[in-house]
Amino acid sequence: MHATPLMPLPARRTFRLGAVAAVALALAYGFALPLPFFAPLLALIMTATPSPPMRTKQLLGLLVVVTITLGVGLVMAPMLRYYPLTGVMLVAVGVFVSTYLGVGKGKAAVSTLLTIGLTMIPAAGLMAHTVAVSVVQALLIGLGVAIVAQWLVYPWFPEDPIGARAAKPTPDDSRESLWLALRTMVIVMPPVLLAFVNPSAYMAIIMKAALLGQQGGRVSAVMAGQQLIGSTLLAGVYAFAFWFGLTLWPSLWMFVLWMLLFGMHFGRRMYGVARSRQPPSFWLNVGTTMLILIGPAVEDSSGGDVYTAFVQRFVLFVLVTLYAWGAILVLEWLRARRVQRTSAA
Template sequence: MHNGDRAVLRMGVGSAIAALVCYGLALPMPHLGCIMAWIVLCQGKPLPIKKGMIVGLVLTMTMIGGVLMVPLLTHYPFPALLFTALLLYLLMLMGLRGKGTQAMLLTTAITIIPIAGLIEQSLAIGIAQMMGLGIIIGTVVNRFALVLFPPQATPASAVKVLLPPQSPHQLALRAVLIVLPVWLLALSNPAFYIPAVMKTVMLAQQTNTLAAKQVGKELVLSTLMGALLAVVLWFGLSIWPSFLMLVLWMALVSLWVARRLVRLAVSRFTPSFWSNAWVTCLILFGPAIQDSASGKDVWLASLMRCSLYVAVALYGWACVVLFERWQLAGRPTAETD
């Protein structure tokens, strides 16, 4: 079996197990736990189980520490804004130095957890625990698949990602400008904008690995592809609404996405496109299940969320373009003889 096939199996089985645990235990916002597991499963080399569990527990405690930002946001909003911007900048630099997974998870801690804490402290703690659980699930599945299917002696060639020709500090500043306004908007209506903040964090990470000319197509089309995948999941689940069908459809669609992510199936899009599309799908599909359980209009709510995420993608694209033009305008013109 090829290493790419092993990677696809890890992602598909891991997504199914994450859905089984997170939805089976009725955790708050279980789709976020599935997203955390997906992020771990997308990593090339699986962590040892012991190390992965330690990392999951440490990150869980760190995320729970994000609840401490709630009093600061409530009583001292401007210092909280400056402190959050500084942390975002440092974490974006951390991601550009090769620790993208840890940086993304910690970015989630300082953005989503405080906003959830504005709704209810127990909700914030529950989300933090669920995200840590997703990390542990992804680690265990990765190691289990590695035991079942040992890698070949010659590893699969990795896809080289060409970074834009900007300094890490410029890329980090650009990412902060993408995340921070949406985060501020979420303070006005935390319950509605929590998924939008998660989407924005993923977009900020994605723009750091793309050239400006690619950003628009990648961000907008991956968002629309995620919406299409969410519709497929919803119609599949509507055939026989049950917990078993939910897990099976999550496994099936994640396998389809994973084949394109590791390039076993021909695709003109990059791996980051497919990873972002699946995350968008989960962000749309998870709340749709909760809307259905509470008796809300699923299609209207999903259309509003999808429109919001497309607007966020367009905003991220505009930030990249404007930031690039500002940099070009600030450069001295080369003298000609």
């Protein structure tokens, strides 16, 4: 523990990312928590930005905000059922505001949590109120487990004292942030509407759409295809490799060790330990998408057709990603035309 500062900072961040995800997975599956893959998924999202873990006061504040948001999601389920147009408009406004928090205020993790809460909970509520309550509990417990994992791991791989204070992201300018928030809303809403029509069949794409919206809000139209499509396809390859490794010796310990290995693999590329042509957001999307594919597959292994369900989810993810790419291209083209007309006038 005293020798940790001798380790280079990128290496510490790499070990921390993998260890936090592995500890969160061990706690979630070891205690048989509901929807346990939420814990390592949230751990990856919240640990990706290099910074010290939340203190108790900050955690309580985040839990209050997320609880309120999830509660609003519960309330919106009856509204979507009886007043669908009003409910959809409120969800769209909520996605816009939550995205603006990420791109305009530099609160990426909070933005992702709010977007998931505002879209997944109403969809679950359309199936049954008890299902929505279960998802709310799973998200809150998963968030708490992710923070606890950060508290346990961070003392072993801390940030530099100066770097920890200077790690706050720089927000974008106001007009650009509003445009990116609007673009993200257009990316997220159609897949969410599809899930609202048939929640039991398309629930998984809500999480993917929310993550795509966050990633798509930060890439240019030129790079959107390479980053969005490339990261989704690569996530399928990693998910298959993860599953193959897990089938060699199916146990909780091997599950945790594979998570540690893959988490460190993604961290090496996110923090510059290994050279990569892709930005950190690309590898974060690969890791989160891999977990969205692996988590339900583990649940299906108790009695369902794992491979058929895996292929169906992956095909849906690719289709949603293609839509997100097309939406970015069209919106940026319309924006460029408007700028040209304004300049000509």
